[in-house]
Amino acid sequence: MDPVRNPYAPGAGQRPPELAGRDGELSAFDVVLERIAHGRPERSLVLTGLRGVGKTVLLNQLRSAAIGRGWGTGKIEARPEQSLRRPVSSALHMALRELRHPDQDSMDAVLGVVKAFALRESTEAKVRDRWQPGIDVPAARGRADSGDMEIDLVELLSDAAGLAADVGKGIALFIDEMQDVQTPDVSAICAACHELSQQGAPLIVVGAGLPHLPAVLSASKSYSERLFRYLRIDRLDRAAADRALLAPAEREEVTFDPDALDALYAAADGYPYFVQAYGKVTWDLAAASPITAADVAMAAPVAEAELAVGFFGSRYDRATPAEREYMHAMAELGGPHGAAVATSDVAVSLGRKPASLSPARDSLIKKGLVYSAERGQIAFTVPHFGRYLLDHLD
Numbered sequence: 159m160d161p162v163r164n165p166y167a168p169g170a171g172q173r174p175p176e177l178a179g180r181d182g183e184l185s186a187f188d189v190v191l192e193r194i195a196h197g198r199p200e201r202s203l204v205l206t207g208l209r210g211v212g213k214t215v216l217l218n219q220l221r222s223a224a225i226g227r228g229w230g231t232g233k234i235e236a237r238p239e240q241s242l243r244r245p246v247s248s249a250l251h252m253a254l255r256e257l258r259h260p261d262q263d264s265m266d267a268v269l270g271v272v273k274a275f276a277l278r279e280s281t282e283a284k285v286r287d288r289w290q291p292g293i294d295v296p297a298a299r300g301r302a303d304s305g306d307m308e309i310d311l312v313e314l315l316s317d318a319a320g321l322a323a324d325v326g327k328g329i330a331l332f333i334d335e336m337q338d339v340q341t342p343d344v345s346a347i348c349a350a351c352h353e354l355s356q357q358g359a360p361l362i363v364v365g366a367g368l369p370h371l372p373a374v375l376s377a378s379k380s381y382s383e384r385l386f387r388y389l390r391i392d393r394l395d396r397a398a399a400d401r402a403l404l405a406p407a408e409r410e411e412v413t414f415d416p417d418a419l420d421a422l423y424a425a426a427d428g429y430p431y432f433v434q435a436y437g438k439v440t441w442d443l444a445a446a447s448p449i450t451a452a453d454v455a456m457a458a459p460v461a462e463a464e465l466a467v468g469f470f471g472s473r474y475d476r477a478t479p480a481e482r483e484y485m486h487a488m489a490e491l492g493g494p495h496g497a498a499v500a501t502s503d504v505a506v507s508l509g510r511k512p513a514s515l516s517p518a519r520d521s522l523i524k525k526g527l528v529y530s531a532e533r534g535q536i537a538f539t540v541p542h543f544g545r546y547l548l549d550h551l552d
């Protein structure tokens with residue numbers, strides 16, 4: 159069928175034509191916004207899940223919901239080698255502008271604090287560079303510029319929240335790939351959330367990250383479990399997966415035979431990325447509506463080949479030979495469903511001492527390819543990665 163009208167959107171962070179199966183999360187977030195706007199205590203939210211389940215697009219949708227209520231919002235994507243100072247200051251700058259505070263002097267005072275916070279980095283960093291935060295007012299002195307991330311973040315966020323409170327709104331700071339935030343910055347975020355919620359300040363952090371993010375947060379501050387509300391973002395159930403395919407198709411006056419939907423659910427296994435990927439190829443290869451099971455049978459190998467290059471291969475390519483060997487052992491032990499395996503079993507199957515494998519395992523965790531599901535256990539962050547490896551043994 160006409161590829162120009164193909165509605166499906168496989169791709170990291172690609173807005174899906176239909177955000178299926180997330181009504182629970184969206185309405186929970188509405189309650190949070192409403193409560194905070196009324197000065198009620200609320201925990202910050204953290205979305206966790208495997209790659210491709212739709213955390214980033216849900217985070218973007220939550221951000222739209224906050225904007226829709228007149229909140230100031232900003233978003234950052236954490237990277238392992240980067241301090242949060244610059245991204246947080248840009249995100250807050252953006253959030254403050256969205257608030258449209260009527261009093262320019264109050265606004266300028268807080269912008270000066272944002273600038274002071276941002277510029278503090280250049281003295282921390284060995285190399286001074288010419289980066290400027292793009293804020294016209296002079297940097298404040300003695301506020302958010304101590305160089306201690308924890309102190310500075312609390313001061314910065316309290317001042318920003320104060321402006322939001324003036325106009326009866328709030329500020330939401332969204333942090334994607336939150337498991338990659340550097341350790342000192344993680345504890346600063348926890349401390350700031352803790353302090354701000356005690357003050358009843360209208361500011362929340364909404365994070366998204368891999369399944370071990372709760373462990374990262376609680377390793378940093380023991381009270382993090384009480385600070386954040388964790389929402390596990392998972393595969394779509396059958397009804398939601400069908401809706402993700404059917405709703406956009408119906409808008410193009412196209413439909414699917416029931417056994418085509420059976421075949422698509424079997425292939426995509428409810429993972430949103432796969433739903434989009436199989437849906438897209440099936441649409442292109444189908445001759446006419448309704449799309450049939452035969453169309454899906456023809457499309458599935460093509461979609462798989464595309465996923466093997468784009469979704470799996472691009473990640474596999476980032477691993478060193480030793481890391482690949484480690485992952486192949488995991489795949490063999492975990493089977494096609496990619497079950498979590500004991501690190502000690504990986505060592506046994508490779509005939510090595512567990513300690514000698516720690517560097518490979520740690521760097522796979524850093525690269526975001528595997529995570530430690532529980533103590534002593536390891537699993538793939540990418541759904542169906544075990545199956546991919548078993549099918550592509552080198």
Ligand SMILES: Nc1ncnc2c1ncn2[C@@H]1O[C@H](COP(=O)(O)OP(=O)(O)O)[C@@H](O)[C@H]1O
Pocket residue numbers: 167168169170171172173174175176177178179180207208209210211212213214215216402430431432433434
């Ligand atoms: N609720 C959903 N319904 C349908 N498709 C979705 C849904 N959530 C995500 N997708 C699709 O899944 C893919 C991966 O989404 P993304 O947010 O990048 O996942 P993650 O951030 O968890 O890796 C994208 O192509 C997106 O369009």
Ligand SMILES: [Mg+2]
Pocket residue numbers: 170171213214215334
């Ligand atoms: Mg993402």
